Amino acid sequence: MxxxxxxxxxxxxxxxxxxxxxxxxxxxxxxxxxxxxxxxxxxxxxxxxxxxxxxxxxxxxxxxxxxxxxxxxxxxxxxxxxxxxxxxxxxxxxxxxxxxxxxxxxxxxxxxxxxxxxxxxxxxxxxxxxxxxxxxxxxxxxxxxxxxxxxxxxxxxxxxxxxxxxxxxxxxxxxxxxxxxxxxxxxxxxxxxxxxxxxxxxxxxxxxxxxxNSNRPKPLAHRDIEKIHYAKDLLMDNMENPPSLLELSKQVGLNDFKLKKGFREVMGNTVFGYLREQRMAKAHRLLEEGKMNVTEVLYGVGYNDPSHFCSEFKKRFGRTPSSLIN
Structure with missing residues (x-):
């Protein structure tokens, strides 16, 4: 612009x-x-x-x-x-x-x-x-x-x-x-x-x-796409303690099969694959800002196991969380 x-x-x-x-x-x-x-x-x-x-x-x-x-x-x-x-x-x-x-x-x-x-x-x-x-x-x-x-x-x-x-x-x-x-x-x-x-x-x-893939049969209805985005919003709003797949499907009004299939189609990832990537992205951003230590960040994005968090972070970004703040 x-x-x-x-x-x-x-x-x-x-x-x-x-x-x-x-x-x-x-x-x-x-x-x-x-x-x-x-x-x-x-x-x-x-x-x-x-x-x-x-x-x-x-x-x-x-x-x-x-x-x-x-x-x-x-x-x-x-x-x-x-x-x-x-x-x-x-x-x-x-x-x-x-x-x-x-x-x-x-x-x-x-x-x-x-x-x-x-x-x-x-x-x-x-x-x-x-x-x-x-x-x-x-x-x-x-x-x-x-x-x-x-x-x-x-x-x-x-x-x-x-x-x-x-x-x-x-x-x-x-x-x-x-x-x-x-x-x-x-x-x-x-x-x-x-x-x-x-x-x-x-x-x-x-x-x-x-x-x-534009000629795929039976595309998602607009109302179902809205529900998929609502499910994504619920995950982001409850990143520290996300609902289970069944709880999420009930909250948005889709059965779990349609939620899983539709979420992958609309968001390009599985429900919890998307959540994991968003947690990693938020953790990376928080660590770069330098206002929180690694422990605060891992709990802040919903992880309880430091070793699991560090392993996932290194797998995603090719470096350890502590390397961003040291």
């Missing part, structure tokens, strides 16, 4: 438009502070190279607001890591609710509007990609079956394309590396370019798999 094209709209007794405070941190990176009347946080845009940029939204709103995002024929890949938002296309009936753990691939000309609820921190990572980069990927990789996306890119200016996918552990780890990049200057730009391309490849592979 282009910072200069963002306008916040806050609702008190009436709609009030506010432009963000712009901070130029380096030649390729721009930060916009959320208007103080709406809360705290920022929107960061990092221009990686022609046709590819990263957006990071990390905000704590004190009241509900909307902001308009305008693109010039760009494809947006968004990753909602925490929080909730409503997305709609002005002038159309297109509207959807996005929840944490979900990635959206959106082509909407000339842009769209995001509505963020009050008192709910929100963290979003996004990639903005020019069509030429997608075309080059398809030309260089004949195995890519991105027919739906390519048709949308070649379609009329009012064409709307949207694909929803899960934020897999690999995608989440790549995003975390982008957020916590320790480098500065030109090396930072090189590092972030490699991670942005990795993230783009992972998301296009997800879309490619979806298109290859």
């Amino acid at each position: 282009e910072i200069k094209n963002i306008i916040y709209k806050a609702q008190n007794s009436r709609w009030v438009e506010e432009e963000p405070e712009i901070i130029q941190s380096n030649p390729f990176e721009t930060v916009a502070q959320i208007p103080k009347s709406l809360g705290k946080g920022e929107t960061r845009t990092i221009q990686i190279r022609d046709g590819l940029s990263i957006g990071l939204i990390n905000q704590r709103p004190t009241q509900s607001f909307m902001y308009n995002v305008k693109h010039n024929d760009l494809l947006e890949l968004s990753f909602l890591l925490s929080g909730k938002m409503e997305v709609f296309i002005p002038g159309t009936q297109e509207r959807c609710t996005a929840r944490s753990g979900v990635s959206g691939l959106v082509l909407a000309r000339p842009g769209f509007t995001i509505e963020v609820p009050a008192n709910r921190p929100i963290l979003i990572a996004s990639l903005l990609v020019q069509p030429a980069l997608i075309y080059s990927f398809v030309e260089d990789n004949p195995g890519l079956m991105l027919e739906g996306l390519i048709n949308a890119l070649n379609g009329p200016q009012d064409e709307i394309y949207c694909h929803e996918g899960a934020i897999t552990p690999a995608i989440q780890f790549a995003i975390q590396q982008i957020i916590s990049c320790p480098l500065q200057g030109p090396l930072r730009q090189i590092y972030l370019e490699s991670k942005a391309l990795e993230l783009l490849a992972l998301r296009l592979d997800q879309l490619n798999s979806h298109e290859l």
Whole structure:
């Protein structure tokens, strides 16, 4: 997204438009502070190279607001890591609710509007990609079956394309590396370019798999997909003491077979495989922050056995938990 094209709209007794405070941190990176009347946080845009940029939204709103995002024929890949938002296309009936753990691939000309609820921190990572980069990927990789996306890119200016996918552990780890990049200057730009391309490849592979399997019989009903996301939310809210599979199936209103099958289809992992990966991701983040020791972190993410936690952590990240804080 282009910072200069963002306008916040806050609702008190009436709609009030506010432009963000712009901070130029380096030649390729721009930060916009959320208007103080709406809360705290920022929107960061990092221009990686022609046709590819990263957006990071990390905000704590004190009241509900909307902001308009305008693109010039760009494809947006968004990753909602925490929080909730409503997305709609002005002038159309297109509207959807996005929840944490979900990635959206959106082509909407000339842009769209995001509505963020009050008192709910929100963290979003996004990639903005020019069509030429997608075309080059398809030309260089004949195995890519991105027919739906390519048709949308070649379609009329009012064409709307949207694909929803899960934020897999690999995608989440790549995003975390982008957020916590320790480098500065030109090396930072090189590092972030490699991670942005990795993230783009992972998301296009997800879309490619979806298109290859698009003729599968009996897809999940929309109401069942909602229940799967509810099950995911219950797991995340009770990470320290999660419900059993039978308890979870009763809470969301699906039998355990449909829950297991549907969860793998929607989230790309088994129920407790997903929980394990999210525990590891949270543990990695907490250890990197350096505010808690290893014992506090392992209990905080739901482990009771230190040796089991350390073994799982090393298997996932290739290093011990203590190495992140020593």
